[in-house]
Amino acid sequence: MSKKEAILNAATELFARKGYNGTAASEIAVQAKVAQGTVFHHFKSKENLLVSICDELVKDYVSGIEKAAEGPGTGWEALERILRFNQEFKRNRYDSIAVAFRETGDLSKATGEIHDHFFVLVNQIIDVMSSCIEKGIADGSIRQVPVQLTAYLVHVLLVGMIHVETEGLLEMPELDDELLEFCRRSLTT
Amino acid sequence: MSKKEAILNAATELFARKGYNGTAASEIAVQAKVAQGTVFHHFKSKENLLVSICDELVKDYVSGIEKAAEGPGTGWEALERILRFNQEFKRNRYDSIAVAFRETGDLSKATGEIHDHFFVLVNQIIDVMSSCIEKGIADGSIRQVPVQLTAYLVHVLLVGMIHVETEGLLEMPELDDELLEFCRRSLTT
Amino acid sequence: MSKKEAILNAATELFARKGYNGTAASEIAVQAKVAQGTVFHHFKSKENLLVSICDELVKDYVSGIEKAAEGPGTGWEALERILRFNQEFKRNRYDSIAVAFRETGDLSKATGEIHDHFFVLVNQIIDVMSSCIEKGIADGSIRQVPVQLTAYLVHVLLVGMIHVETEGLLEMPELDDELLEFCRRSLTT
Amino acid sequence: MSKKEAILNAATELFARKGYNGTAASEIAVQAKVAQGTVFHHFKSKENLLVSICDELVKDYVSGIEKAAEGPGTGWEALERILRFNQEFKRNRYDSIAVAFRETGDLSKATGEIHDHFFVLVNQIIDVMSSCIEKGIADGSIRQVPVQLTAYLVHVLLVGMIHVETEGLLEMPELDDELLEFCRRSLTT
DNA sequence: GATGAATGAGTTTTCATTCAT
DNA sequence: TATGAATGAAAACTCATTCAT
Numbered sequence: 001m002s003k004k005e006a007i008l009n010a011a012t013e014l015f016a017r018k019g020y021n022g023t024a025a026s027e028i029a030v031q032a033k034v035a036q037g038t039v040f041h042h043f044k045s046k047e048n049l050l051v052s053i054c055d056e057l058v059k060d061y062v063s064g065i066e067k068a069a070e071g072p073g074t075g076w077e078a079l080e081r082i083l084r085f086n087q088e089f090k091r092n093r094y095d096s097i098a099v100a101f102r103e104t105g106d107l108s109k110a111t112g113e114i115h116d117h118f119f120v121l122v123n124q125i126i127d128v129m130s131s132c133i134e135k136g137i138a139d140g141s142i143r144q145v146p147v148q149l150t151a152y153l154v155h156v157l158l159v160g161m162i163h164v165e166t167e168g169l170l171e172m173p174e175l176d177d178e179l180l181e182f183c184r185r186s187l188t189t
Numbered sequence: 190m191s192k193k194e195a196i197l198n199a200a201t202e203l204f205a206r207k208g209y210n211g212t213a214a215s216e217i218a219v220q221a222k223v224a225q226g227t228v229f230h231h232f233k234s235k236e237n238l239l240v241s242i243c244d245e246l247v248k249d250y251v252s253g254i255e256k257a258a259e260g261p262g263t264g265w266e267a268l269e270r271i272l273r274f275n276q277e278f279k280r281n282r283y284d285s286i287a288v289a290f291r292e293t294g295d296l297s298k299a300t301g302e303i304h305d306h307f308f309v310l311v312n313q314i315i316d317v318m319s320s321c322i323e324k325g326i327a328d329g330s331i332r333q334v335p336v337q338l339t340a341y342l343v344h345v346l347l348v349g350m351i352h353v354e355t356e357g358l359l360e361m362p363e364l365d366d367e368l369l370e371f372c373r374r375s376l377t378t
Numbered sequence: 379m380s381k382k383e384a385i386l387n388a389a390t391e392l393f394a395r396k397g398y399n400g401t402a403a404s405e406i407a408v409q410a411k412v413a414q415g416t417v418f419h420h421f422k423s424k425e426n427l428l429v430s431i432c433d434e435l436v437k438d439y440v441s442g443i444e445k446a447a448e449g450p451g452t453g454w455e456a457l458e459r460i461l462r463f464n465q466e467f468k469r470n471r472y473d474s475i476a477v478a479f480r481e482t483g484d485l486s487k488a489t490g491e492i493h494d495h496f497f498v499l500v501n502q503i504i505d506v507m508s509s510c511i512e513k514g515i516a517d518g519s520i521r522q523v524p525v526q527l528t529a530y531l532v533h534v535l536l537v538g539m540i541h542v543e544t545e546g547l548l549e550m551p552e553l554d555d556e557l558l559e560f561c562r563r564s565l566t567t
Numbered sequence: 568m569s570k571k572e573a574i575l576n577a578a579t580e581l582f583a584r585k586g587y588n589g590t591a592a593s594e595i596a597v598q599a600k601v602a603q604g605t606v607f608h609h610f611k612s613k614e615n616l617l618v619s620i621c622d623e624l625v626k627d628y629v630s631g632i633e634k635a636a637e638g639p640g641t642g643w644e645a646l647e648r649i650l651r652f653n654q655e656f657k658r659n660r661y662d663s664i665a666v667a668f669r670e671t672g673d674l675s676k677a678t679g680e681i682h683d684h685f686f687v688l689v690n691q692i693i694d695v696m697s698s699c700i701e702k703g704i705a706d707g708s709i710r711q712v713p714v715q716l717t718a719y720l721v722h723v724l725l726v727g728m729i730h731v732e733t734e735g736l737l738e739m740p741e742l743d744d745e746l747l748e749f750c751r752r753s754l755t756t
Numbered sequence: 757g758a759t760g761a762a763t764g765a766g767t768t769t770t771c772a773t774t775c776a777t
Numbered sequence: 778t779a780t781g782a783a784t785g786a787a788a789a790c791t792c793a794t795t796c797a798t
Contacts (some may be wrong), residue, residue, distance in 0.1 A: 003762080021210040025789060035763045040790060042761090104356050118358050143374075149367040153346075156364070160349025167293050169307045175345070178338040185332070186375035192779085214772060224780045226774085231778095235772060381783080399588040403768060413784045418769065420782090482734050496736050521752070527745040531724075534742070538727025545671050547685045553723070556716040563710070564753035570758085592793060602759045604795085609757095613793060 004042045006032040011049045016095035020050055020103045050103060057096045058121045064089060069128045075136025076188050079154070080180065082129065086158050087176045090165070098166040126151050133187075142187050154183065193231045195221040200238045205284035209239055209292045239292060240306075246285045247310045253278060258317045264325020265377050268343070269369065271318060275347050276365045279354070287355040315340045322376075331376050343372065382420045384410040389427045394473035398428055398481045428481060435474045436499045442467060447506045453514025454566050457532070458558065460507065464536050465554045468543070476544040504529050511565075520565050532561065571609045573599040578616045583662035587617055587670045617670060618684075624663045625688045631656060636695045642703020643755050646721070647747065649696060653725050654743045657732070665733040693718045700754075709754050721750065 001009075010032035014023040025046050029036045043049045068081040090097060104118060129151035136142030157179065164170055190198075199221035203212040214235050218225045232238045257270040279286060293307060318340035325331030346368065353359060379387075388410035392401040403424050407414045421427045446459040468475060482496060507529035514520030535557065542548055568576075577599035581590040592613050596603045610616045635648040657664060671685060696718040703709030724746065731737055 024787080026787095036789095037763050037765095037791085038761080041763085044790095046789065101352075104358065115358065122359050145370075146367060149362060149364060150371070152361060152364055153368060153371050156349035156353055156368075157342075157346050158349070159352050160345035160347070163290075163348050163352045164345055169293060169304065170311050172341060173338060175338060175341055178335060179342060179345075181334075182339070182342050182375050186371050213770080218781095225772095225782095226780050227778085229773065230780085402766080404766095414769095415771085415784050415786090416782080419784085424768065479730075482736065493736065500737050523748075524745060527740060527742060528749070530739060530742055531746060531749050534727035534731055534746075535720075535724050536727070537730050538723035538725070541668075541726050541730045542723055547671060547682065548689050550719060551716060553716060553719055556713060557720060557723075559712075560717070560720050560753050564749050591791080596760095603761095603793095604759050605757085607794065608759085 003032070003034050003038060007034060007039055007042055008049070008052060012053050012095045012099060015050065015053070015099040015103065020046075020099070050099070053096055054100045054104075055117060057093060057100050058117050060093070061089060062121055062124050065125060065128055069132055074139050074141035075132050075134065076141035076184075079129065079132040079136065079142075079183075079187075082132065083154075083158070083180055083183065090162060094166075097162060101162055101166050122155070125155055129154055136187075140189060143189050145187065150187070157183070192221070192223050192227060196223060196228055196231055197238070197241060201242050201284045201288060204239065204242070204288040204292065209288070239288070242285055243289045243293075244306060246282060246289055247306055249282070250278060251310055251313050254314060254317055258321055263328050263330035264321045264323065265330035265373075268318065268321040268325060268331075268372075268376075271321065272343075272347070272369055272372065275350075279351060283355075286351060290351055290355050311344070314344055318343055325376075329378060332378050334376065339376070346372070381410070381412050381416060385412060385417055385420055386427070386430060390431050390473045390477060393428065393431070393477040393481065398477070428477070431474055432478045432482075433495060435471060435478050436495050438471070439467060440499055440502050443503060443506055447510055452517050452519035453510050453512070454519035454562075457507065457510040457514065457520075457561075457565075460510065461532075461536070461558055461561065468540060472544075475540060479540055479544050500533070503533055507532055514565075518567060521567050523565065528565070535561070570599070570601050570605060574601060574606055574609055575616070575619060579620050579662045579666060582617065582620070582666040582670065587666070617666070620663055621667045621671075622684060624660060624667055625684055627660070628656060629688055629691050632692060632695055636699055641706050641708035642699050642701065643708035643751075645699040646696065646703065646709075646750075646754070649699065650721075650725070650747055650750065653728075657729060661733075664729060668729055668733050689722070692722055696721055703754075707756060710756050712754065717754070724750070 007028060011023070011028045014028055014031060018027075025039055026036055028049070029039050032039070039046075039049070043052060064085050065082055068085040069078050071078060071081055100118075126148070130147050133142055133145070133147050133150055137144060137147070161175065161179065164172060196217060200212070200217045203217055203220060214228055215225055217238070218228050221228070228235075228238075232241065253274050254271055257274040258267050260267060260270055289307075315337070319336050322331055322334070322336050322339055326333060326336070350364065350368065353361060385406060389401070389406045392405055392409060396405075403417055404414055406427070407417050410417070417424075417427070421430060442463050443460055446463040447456050449456060449459055478496075504526070508525050511520055511523070511525050511528055515522060515525070539553065539557065542550060574595060578590070578595045581595055581598060592606055593603050595616070596606050599606070606613075606616075610619065631652050632649055635652040636645050638645060638648055667685075693715070697714050700709055700712070700714050700717055704711060704714070728742065728746065731739060
């Protein structure tokens with residue numbers, strides 16, 4: 001593992017555990033076993049580190065969700081695959097997601113850069129979901145619901161799941177299957 | 190308006206706009222038109238200010254939601270009133286809610302105090318919703334769904350709404366009515 | 379002496395001795411016997427400290443030179459008083475002058491603010507000298523020389539004196555009287 | 568152009584424009600289109616770079632001034648050639664001169680090395696001018712003035728010119744010819 | 757000769773908090 | 778109750794310099 005990667009991993013873990021503002025650049029250096037200066041040699045600022053973390057996450061998420069949508073079967077099945085992918089992604093990339101979710105607010109104030117990334121991302125998600133729903137309505141697997149509004153609602157549900165889990169205020173029972181049922185009842189014919 | 194109230198209002202507005210970490214105690218003093226020392230005369234620390242903001246919010250929310258649940262009619266109607274109250278509350282207390290949502294993570298790390306407040310709050314919400322759902326199943330207005338899991342899911346949906354709105358990454362269409370429909374289709378008989 | 383004054387004095391002396399860049403804010407605090415934070419409580423930045431030093435100097439210089447010009451007698455006598463004032467000022471305010479001279483370059487890059495101060499100052503000096511020369515030509519005490527160019531040249535001579543002394547590269551003999559003679563021979567009838 | 572020359576040129580230009588302290592070694596590398604390490608491969612330190620710039624300048628200046636003094640004619644004519652050479656040199660080597668002038672103070676604090684260079688240089692200049700004045704007094708082209716003090720004064724005038732021009736606080740009219748007249752009136756018989 | 761990753765000391769600045777008035 | 782000067786710990790960032798390749 002290169003020093004750059006070590007720094008990125010250390011930052012991801014520390015940001016997830018202690019928050020962006022709660023993590024000093026020096027701590028990242030210690031955890032990554034490099035000198036302080038090395039952090040700033042590879043990332044031009046602490047914020048740039050955060051941007052890098054989010055950047056990678058966004059890329060992987062979008063490509064994953066698009067792949068999920070492209071599969072065979074009805075519109076509902078595609079939407080179901082998206083929901084499943086989301087749940088899996090959440091498990092595999094917990095720290096990065098927690099960071100991206102929690103610090104998004106600060107980021108959007110500081111740099112337009114990352115805000116734009118997320119803006120693009122979210123709109124892409126809505127688009128992908130919308131086409132699944134549209135397809136589902138066409139093939140009869142999904143009821144006659146307002147396409148875009150419903151896409152937003154499903155997105156909101158996913159966002160809520162991540163928020164509740166990453167804020168950790170609540171010991172949540174396992175909701176993944178029930179979430180699918182909840183949507184299925186509401187959406188399928 | 191007493192100086193204490195002025196400080197609380199100033200803090201709420203600034204925390205909402207610039208984040209807790211992005212707001213200096215001195216800025217709060219300026220905005221509230223008091224001296225720096227006065228802030229710490231009324232609130233023993235900056236964090237205490239945040240706790241106060243959240244505290245008040247929590248009290249009002251819980252009492253509001255309980256009142257909504259107590260009304261007449263079927264379980265579903267009670268649940269619907271809760272959802273409506275939530276939407277109204279979100280509009281009336283936007284800044285405080287944004288603060289509480291965004292800074293909840295930092296708080297839970299810093300002090301147990303506020304974390305406990307929220308923990309109690311959320312469990313209360315879940316309980317109230319659970320009883321509505323239970324009642325609804327009993328009176329036939331709600332399908333045979335797992336009571337607690339469903340309560341969690343509705344909560345998650347509400348949390349998602351607030352997150353999406355307060356983070357402001359997305360220009361959302363008005364979803365309030367469709368959210369109700371989404372739940373109605375999924376839950377009612 | 380207030381802490382603010384102590385800081386200003388300490389900074390003047392240290393800047394004169396070690397240069398602006400060679401002086402750490404912490405050293406100023408030590409020398410002024412205050413805490414680091416106190417420096418930034420009274421001056422919003424290290425550069426603002428420099429600006430304050432120069433500001434005061436400029437004010438005193440301009441008022442002194444104007445008073446010198448206003449006195450009675452011929453134009454040459456007024457010019458002579460200006461030269462004498464300059465020499466005296468140089469002795470009384472050595473440190474501040476050294477600072478202002480040496481750091482003027484850095485300042486003019488950083489802030490327009492102080493650059494403008496100096497710009498105004500220098501033009502005022504030229505104006506005052508010009509009127510003395512004009513008066514001298516009119517009253518026959520000064521030869522028929524180009525008014526403004528000569529004012530510039532006298533200024534250049536004064537600037538050269540300060541530069542040579544404050545840079546301290548050279549052990550200069552006492553030149554004050556000879557400088558007056560040099561100008562007298564060149565300018566008087 | 569060798570890489571070493573490229574580095575020296577880049578440094579001269581950047582130091583002149585942004586000051587010694589305001590110029591990072593890495594910037595010099597970028598401007599010279601070499602790697603960071605290469606700068607330190609050719610010059611053992613950043614300060615050594617500055618010393619090199621000044622060194623070359625000093626050599627050229629001294630040799631030029633000596634050549635000017637050696638020519639034929641009266642002592643005043645020799646002094647006039649020195650003044651003219653100074654004006655020409657100032658035009659041809661503007662950046663290096665600006666650097667040497669502005670950074671001389673810092674240098675004299677840091678290393679004795681460069682301070683000594685300049686000390687030798689300035690004394691050489693004084694000596695050369697002194698002999699011109701002496702010669703002029705002997706051949707009747709220059710008045711009976713104190714030899715060394717006058718040499719210093721002429722030097723001070725030249726220094727003032729450079730200071731005023733390189734600090735750039737003032738939009739100066741062309742003073743070269745008038746400076747000669749000023750001296751001529753003061754010094755010649 | 758040439759490179760650029762790595763270093764860590766040093767700097768300015770911020771800010772919550774205290775306390776004498 | 779109200780003030781604001783004073784504090785000092787902590788933080789992000791810079792940069793000359795080294796060294797293995």
